[in-house]
């Protein structure tokens with residue numbers, strides 16, 4: 001079974017002490033690919049360095065809506081240049097986050113639109129971070145029509161909004177949230193929407209699984225997200241893993257040759 005963690009901040013310093021051990025655990029667990037989303041310009045180099053020379057780790061680059069303050073137009077130019085080398089699999093994470101407040105609403109919108117322009121120019125998918133702003137983001141996606149769609153990370157919207165994203169060529173990222181019995185709406189969507197709608201993620205070190213609250217989340221726990229997901233659908237983990245792996249590759253196939261067959265040979269669990 002092969003799993004793709006489509007959203008994991010493995011470059012964060014919290015993993016400095018045991019990153020290699022976690023990657024070894026990922027290999028055992030079948031987590032063969034991990035996409036590391038960019039958050040702020042100051043850490044793009046760190047993120048790229050973390051992926052460099054490691055099989056199965058891929059960078060995405062972008063400015064997260066919660067971190068727009070402190071960025072300026074020169075960062076956008078630098079992002080444009082970095083995306084030109086063909087190594088990043090996606091532009092992200094980008095979006096609107098009105099849950100953290102709307103003080104930076106104008107800047108958030110500016111960065112979202114500017115980065116959607118880059119996704120079009122570089123023909124890259126986008127990783128979306130959206131909280132309390134799905135309709136505002138959907139409106140822009142309809143207008144921008146990014147050619148390769150993307151992932152709505154940690155999807156938190158209504159079923160109607162989910163269907164609108166799917167119609168625009170997006171897939172929904174599902175992570176630790178699905179392991180919580182109280183997440184009734186999300187669990188209903190997991191049971192109801194087609195398998196083709198979904199990709200897996202951990203958002204590690206954030207979004208701890210049910211029972212692990214207060215602890216650092218890790219990408220090698222992705223099989224537990226898969227297990228919750230499959231049990232809600234009453235489908236086998238093997239079937240779900242196969243389709244979600246395919247969904248991830250279709251979306252995040254990268255520049256020419258960037259993603260071929262997995263080079264690692266994960267365990268058979």
Ligand SMILES: [Zn+2]
Pocket residue numbers: 007009037093203
């Ligand atoms: Zn994230």
